[in-house]
Amino acid sequence: MSEQLIGRFDMEMKSPSCTPGASWWGVKISLDDDISKVFPFLNAELKDADYNHKEKVLLWDSDKGFRCAFRPNEIAIAPVEDREVAQQICDDAIDMLNDIWNRRNQIEPNVAGKAPPPSMIQLLKLLPGTNCKECGYPTCMAFAAGLIKRQAELSGCPHLSSEA
């Protein structure tokens, strides 16, 4: 039998105070019940979620272009273009949370936070260090800097071992 994590909720649209006159909105969903018990399962299911288990906050960037902040009694979502889109996004978010809660017995909960990105030194240790320029950068260090700035892709170095 399915069990609803979230039943009733209130949705409110807010003009972003940080960007007066913006053509987008922020949405706040207020919840009667504390939903933090689903966060470890949500963290396990969502790709690239940024979870703080102690603070009970989970941030997630949807591939549809908006960011969600899940807190025990609130979900904030932005940017949203209008009320119709906001309603759809809210319904989808609530459905997703209820679905994950119903499937929690099949999900390994994850309370770990997002791993920090590797440092320049860590990246350099993984690169061959031959400065062969085949990646289009003059040195391995320049390629590593490109990776950190997200201007280069790992696949750009043909000499990278599969382990690295």
Ligand code: SF4
């Ligand atoms: S292709 Fe690889 S080994 Fe060659 S310079 Fe670029 S990062 Fe270094």
